[in-house]
Each structure stands twice: as C-alpha cells, then as structure tokens.
Amino acid sequence: MNIASDIISLVWRLTLVVGLVSLWGLAPATAQEALCEDKPAPKISPYKGVYFANDFSYLDDPCLSRNDPRDSFSRFVDQWKRVKVGSSIVVEFGGEYRIRYHDENNHAKTKLNGADNDFTLSRLRLYMNTKIGKSVRIYAEVVDAASVGEDLPPRGIEVNRWDVLNAFVEYRTGGPDGKIMLRVGRQELMYGAQRFISPLDWSNIRRSFDAVRVDYENSDFSVSGFYGNLRKVRAHRKDGTDGSLTFAGLYGTYKGWAGQTVETYILRLEETAGAAANFELFTLGSRLKGGKANLMWEAEGAYQWGSFGALDQRAAMFSAALGYKLGNALPFKPVVWAYYDWASGDSDPTNGKRGTFHQHFPLGHAYLGFMDLVGRQNIQDLSARLITKPHAKVTLILTGHSFSLVERLDGLYNAGGGRIRFDPTGAAGTDVGEEFDIVVKFALMQRAELMLGYSKFWGGSFIDATNPVGVSGDASFFYSQFSIKF
Secondary structure (H helix, E strand, O other): OOHHHHHHHHHHHHHHHHHHHHHHOOOOOOOOHHHHOOOOOOOOOOOOOOHHHOOOHHHHOOOOOOOOOOOHHHHHHHHHOOEEEOOOEEEEEEEEEEEEEEEEEOOHHHOOOOOOEEEEEEEEEEEEEEEEOOOEEEEEEEEEEEEEOOOOOOOOOOOEEEEEEEEEEEEEEEEOOEEEEEEEEEEOOOOOOOOOEOOOOOOOOOOOEEEEEEEEEOOOEEEEEEEEEEEEOOOOOOOEEEEEEEEEEEEEEEOOOOOEEEEEEEEEEEEOOOOOOOEEEEEEEEEEEEEEOOEEEEEEEEEEEEEEOOEEEEEEEEEEEEEEEOOOOOOOOOEEEEEEEEEOOOOOOOOOEEOOOOOOEOOHHHOOOOOOOOOOOOEEEEEEEEEEEEEOOEEEEEEEEEEEOOOOOOEEEOOOOOEEEEOOOOOOOOEEEEEEEEEEEEEEEOOEEEEEEEEEEEEOHHHHHHOOOOOOOOEEEEEEEEEEEO
C-alpha cells in the first residue's frame, strides 16, 4: 500500500472513530433558563484563512443550545469539533470540498497566447487538530487536488493527489502580559493583506512551507519570525522540500492605536538553483490599515534590495486604497473602493541593475484582476470596486482595472511571476489594457457557497503591438465554484 492509500485509510478511520465518540457523548443540554434567557445568540464564524486558526470555542458556551443560530448541517458537522478524549486532550476534525469549472478564452495558463481551455478542478481538504493540555498542539491536514477535462496539460497549481498540506507540532506558553508560540513543521504562512505571503486559496493545491515559526503577542503588539523552505509539489508523488529556495522574515503588528493597525516587516528570499538566475533579495515594508465611521483606508509600501544573478537589485512597490460604506444611504448596503497599485520595473537592462520588483508569494488574484494576467511587477493599476448585497444571501462584486507598464523596456508579468509579453525596443509603449470582473456569491447554507464569475480583458496598445500573428489581445474568463466546509 502506498502513502496516499495509507493517508486515505487513516483519515477516514479516524473520522469514523471521532464521529462515533461524538454520538456516544451526546446528552441533553443542562437547564440554564435563567442564565441564558437574555443572552444574545453567539456570533459564529469559525473558518479562517488557514484552517489551523479555526475557532470553535462557541461550542463551550452553555447557552448555545438555547441561542443557537446554526443550521442543521452546521450542527451535524460540529459534532466532530472539540471532542474530549480523557481529561486533557481535545480533538477536532473537519475540512472542505470545492469544485470549480473554468472556461478560459485566449488566456489558457494565464497567458495571452491565443489558446482556449475548459476544465474542472476539485479539491478536498481534511484536517485533524489535537490539543494536549493548554500548551501542546499537533495539527495535520491533507489535500487531494485534481483536474479533469483539460485541453492542455494542467498548471503546477492545479494537481496534487493525496498529500500533506500541513503537519506541525506547536507549543504555547505565557499569560495576560504576553504569549509565546513555537511551531515546527509543514505549515501555511499568511501575513497582512497577503500581498507577499499567502497560502493562495485560489490555487487548487494551496501553498505551504517546511518551516519554523516563533510568535510573541501582548495586548497591543505582536511579532512573528519564520524560517523555512517552500513545499515542492509533485502532482502524483509524495511532495518534498525545495531546499534551494529559503524564505525568512520578521513581521510586527501594532494595534494599540485606536481604529488602526500598523504592520512592519523585513523579508529575505534566497534561490540557489534558479532557472533564470540565482538571487538573494531583502524586502523592507510597512502597512497601515484603518477606518473611522463609514470611511476605510489602507496603504502599503516596500523597498527591495539584494542581488539577482550578476545584477544589483533595487526595486519598490506601493499600494493605496480608500473605501466608503454607503449602506445607510442606499439599499443593498453598497461599499465602494478605489485602489492604486504600483510596482517598479527595469528601466535599463544594460546598466548592471535590476529594477523589476519581486512579488514573493502573493494573493495577486485579489488585487490585480481575476484573470491573473497581471502580477505585482513592472505594473501600474488604477481600479475601482463595488461590493453590494442585493439579497441577504447574495453578494455582488464589480471591479474595473486600467493597467499600464511602469517601464517600457521591461515586460508584462502574470500573477505567477512569468513574463508573458515583452518588447526589447520599448516601441510598443506602456498601455496594457483594461479588465472588468464580476463575481456573484450565493450563500446556499451557512457553510456552503456557490460562486459565479466572469472577466473580460481588452488589450491596450502594448498588447496589440506585441501580439503574435493570429492572436487577439482580448480575452475572457468564466468560472463557477461550489464549496462546502465541514
């Protein structure tokens, strides 16, 4: 029996065991009418961006049975959460199933290459979270990501059959004045607005690292340090560790300023076996996020230095956003945002310096267009977004982008960091084009969602001038996705 079969067998056996244990332990809720009569229903939003941060503590509320806002499915799957084994061990089981259909017109593999592709992606995640006492935790999560119906070979972010996404041991200590956490093993990293460090949930496989992480936190301030290597995904074999790519950083967050969050970070990324070049890059940045009344704002900037092959790296990025909630003035609770994103490019390929910003491990999909044709490298983007709820269970998101290159002698990079268009003469100019994205989300149940999306890209003069023969500069993308958490 191979390792995939072993993992499948183990997960389902453990799921069966914990389900039986849960059913065994069901008992009528104790009467607390006087204590619970005036207590409001708890706010329940347990699932987080990384599943090892999920919070099911509401299950410990003795008044939950009287003020329970969960639907029947949520109550059923919550039987597998916070299961007590003995006096000091608590086990949780859960996961997610997701299936998504793609229809990519003229931008297969997120390239404006004239190719079409339609296919279906599926992803199953299963996790077990074991807490031993107040200090120790063992967490394991497996993923099975598959693709069917592809007209072209799948991308590297689409297939990973039955492998380990997260597997770590964690130790926590401390009290009200400060808490310390040590985590060792395979783990997803997610910081700030995910412009540089993200698990990349849009990807079918998600992203994780074999790393060590140490956090310190008090009431106003936290600092997190990590050091590790990217998980090397092998579609049909056991995943490994990319020993040539080392990623480390310090990330500090201050929340003592009312209504504001300030983050400061320094990152180091080193590649010793690069396909294009070996590099060592340092990134120093900061982010401000806040709001007052209906007004919201965010700004993030970073400077990057180091070496890229024989070149001296000097690059930078800046993003700013301003939002306003119109919910009290208009129906459907609309929220409007205006964004400006800028990332430097290389102005002169012959001067021994490299000005193309390196985007590291981002969630670019959320910021620079849902078609993933644009990455945070040599780009300027002006965009506007409208978020509204025409129904309590329906969310509508409309976004428009206007893209242009920062340096005409550099090229256009997609969300994966690959340069997909380039004019070495610079004569093609800088006008990349416009993109329009529409996303509709339907809350079918509390933990099940249907999402429909359509995107259209209109190529600008730079795209028209660099089109291969017979290839249009326009592209479109339709997708539908169903997901359910358990």
